[in-house]
Amino acid sequence: MNVLKYFAERFGIPKSLFDEYGIYAGPKGRVYLGPKKIPERPEIVSPGLLIARAESAVKPTTNFLQLFGAHATKNIVHISKEQAVSYANGQDIRIELEDNGYVIVECSGNFLGCGMLKSGILINQIPKAKRQLVKYI
Amino acid sequence: MPIPKPFRERYAGIVDDPGLFFETIEKLIPKSFRVNTIKSSSREVRENFEGYGIKLRQMPWYPDAFVSDEPNVGSVFEHFLGKIYLQELVSMLPPLVLKNELGDYVLDACAAPGSKTTQIAAMMQNKGTLVANDISYSRIKALKFNLEKAGALNTVITNQDLRFFPSSSFDSIILDAPCSSEGTVRKNSKLFNIWSEKKIHGHSSLQKQLVLKAFDLLKSGSAMVYSTCTFAPEENESVIDHLLQKREAKLEKIKIPDFRLSPGITEWNGKEYDPEIEKVARVWPHHNDTGGFFLAKVRK
Numbered sequence: 001m002n003v004l005k006y007f008a009e010r011f012g013i014p015k016s017l018f019d020e021y022g023i024y025a026g027p028k029g030r031v032y033l034g035p036k037k038i039p040e041r042p043e044i045v046s047p048g049l050l051i052a053r054a055e056s057a058v059k060p061t062t063n064f065l066q067l068f069g070a071h072a073t074k075n076i077v078h079i080s081k082e083q084a085v086s087y088a089n090g091q092d093i094r095i096e097l098e099d100n101g102y103v104i105v106e107c108s109g110n111f112l113g114c115g116m117l118k119s120g121i122l123i124n125q126i127p128k129a130k131r132q133l134v135k136y137i
Numbered sequence: 138m139p140i141p142k143p144f145r146e147r148y149a150g151i152v153d154d155p156g157l158f159f160e161t162i163e164k165l166i167p168k169s170f171r172v173n174t175i176k177s178s179s180r181e182v183r184e185n186f187e188g189y190g191i192k193l194r195q196m197p198w199y200p201d202a203f204v205s206d207e208p209n210v211g212s213v214f215e216h217f218l219g220k221i222y223l224q225e226l227v228s229m230l231p232p233l234v235l236k237n238e239l240g241d242y243v244l245d246a247c248a249a250p251g252s253k254t255t256q257i258a259a260m261m262q263n264k265g266t267l268v269a270n271d272i273s274y275s276r277i278k279a280l281k282f283n284l285e286k287a288g289a290l291n292t293v294i295t296n297q298d299l300r301f302f303p304s305s306s307f308d309s310i311i312l313d314a315p316c317s318s319e320g321t322v323r324k325n326s327k328l329f330n331i332w333s334e335k336k337i338h339g340h341s342s343l344q345k346q347l348v349l350k351a352f353d354l355l356k357s358g359s360a361m362v363y364s365t366c367t368f369a370p371e372e373n374e375s376v377i378d379h380l381l382q383k384r385e386a387k388l389e390k391i392k393i394p395d396f397r398l399s400p401g402i403t404e405w406n407g408k409e410y411d412p413e414i415e416k417v418a419r420v421w422p423h424h425n426d427t428g429g430f431f432l433a434k435v436r437k
Contacts, residue, residue, distance in 0.1 A: 135212035
C-alpha cells in the first residue's frame with residue numbers, strides 16, 4: 001500500500017508535503033523518507049527517516065508523527081499533561097473513545113507520536129528506547 | 138584521578154594561564170543543549186523553560202545554544218519531543234564555522250553519534266543531501282536513533298572507513314576526527330586513567346590519512362572543517378601542517394563573534410610548522426568555560 005496515500009486518508013496529512021523528498025523501501029516493509037538525491041556509492045545503511053512499516057497494515061512511526069502531526073486534521077487524540085507524562089514513559093492510557101486504529105497522540109500542541117486505540121484504551125506505541133521520565137511539562 | 142605530570146608538562150608552555158587552565162579542567166562542565174530548529178525555535182524553548190522555572194543562559198555567539206541551571210535537563214518534555222539536543226558547546230562549533238557555505242551536498246565524515254550531524258541537517262533546513270558516515274557499525278545505531286529523533290529528512294547514513302570512501306565532490310565537509318579527547322575531561326573524569334602520549338601518536342597518524350582523504354573528497358573552491366576535542370598538537374596543528382605539505386590547501390582564519398578563540402601554535406617539540414598554521418583556532422576551556430577544542434578551516 002502506498003503509505004503517503006494512507007497518511008492522507010487516515011490523518012489528512014497532504015501528500016504534497018513530501019514532494020521535495022524521496023520515498024525508499026527497506027527490508028520488512030520499512031518505508032523511508034529521505035533526500036531525493038542519494039549517492040550511488042558507498043552503500044547506504046539508512047536512506048532517511050523511517051516513516052512506516054507497511055506489511056499487512058501500515059504502521060506509522062512515532063518519529064514521523066512527531067514531525068508531521070501538526071499537518072494532520074483527523075484521528076488525533078488529545079491528552080492531558082498528566083497523561084502525557086505517563087505516555088512518554090511507556091504507559092497505556094484509558095480513553096473514552098470508541099474508534100479503533102492508529103492515532104496521533106497530542107498534548108497542548110505537542111505531538112508525542114503514535115498510539116493504537118482499541119476498546120477504549122490508548123495502547124502505547126512509543127519505542128522503548130525513546131521512552132523517558134518527563135519531569136517538566 | 139589527579140592531572141598526570143606529563144600532561145601538565147606538555148601544556149604548561151603553550152597555554153596563556155597554566156594555573157587557571159589546570160584548575161578549570163578539574164571542574165565539571167556546565168550542562169548545555171542546542172535547540173533543534175527542525176522541530177522548534179529558541180524562542181519557544183526559552184519560553185517553556187521559563188514556565189518550568191529553569192534558568193537558561195542563551196549564548197551570544199549562537200542563539201540556538203543554551204546553558205542550563207538544571208543538571209537533569211534531559212527530563213524536560215522538549216527532550217522527549219526532540220526539540221532540544223543535549224550537546225557540548227564546543228561540539229557546536231564546526232557546523233557553525235561552515236554555516237553560510239554548507240551547500241546542497243555535505244559530508245559529515247565521522248558522524249556518530251550525530252550531535253553535529255543533526256545540527257548540520259537543521260542548518261541545511263532539512264534540504265539537500267547530507268551524508269552521515271561512520272566507520273563503526275555499532276555506533277551507527279546511536280547515529281540513526283539521534284537523526285530520526287531530530288526529524289532529519291535530508292540525511293543518509295553510510296558505514297565506510299573514510300580512507301576507502303569512493304571519490305566524490307562535496308560542497309562542504311566536516312571531519313571531526315577520532316582523537317585522544319583530552320578536551321572532554323570535564324565531563325569524563327576517568328579520561329586520565331587511560332591517557333598516554335603513545336595513544337596521541339596513534340591518533341595522529343590516522344588523522345593525517347583522514348585529513349588528506351577528506352580534502353580529496355571536497356569540490357574545488359569549497360571549504361572543510363577539521364576538528365578534534367583534544368589539546369595535543371600532534372593531533373591538531375601537526376595534522377594540518379601535514380595537509381599543507383601534501384596538498385594545495387589554503388587555511389582560512391576562523392572568527393566567531395563573542396567567542397574567544399586562540400591562534401594555533403607554530404612550533405612543538407622542536408618542530409616548526411608552516412607559518413600559515415597560526416590561522417587555526419584553539420579553544421582553551423578557561424576562556425569560555427567549555428571543553429577543549431581545535432578547529433581548522435581549509436579551502437580547496
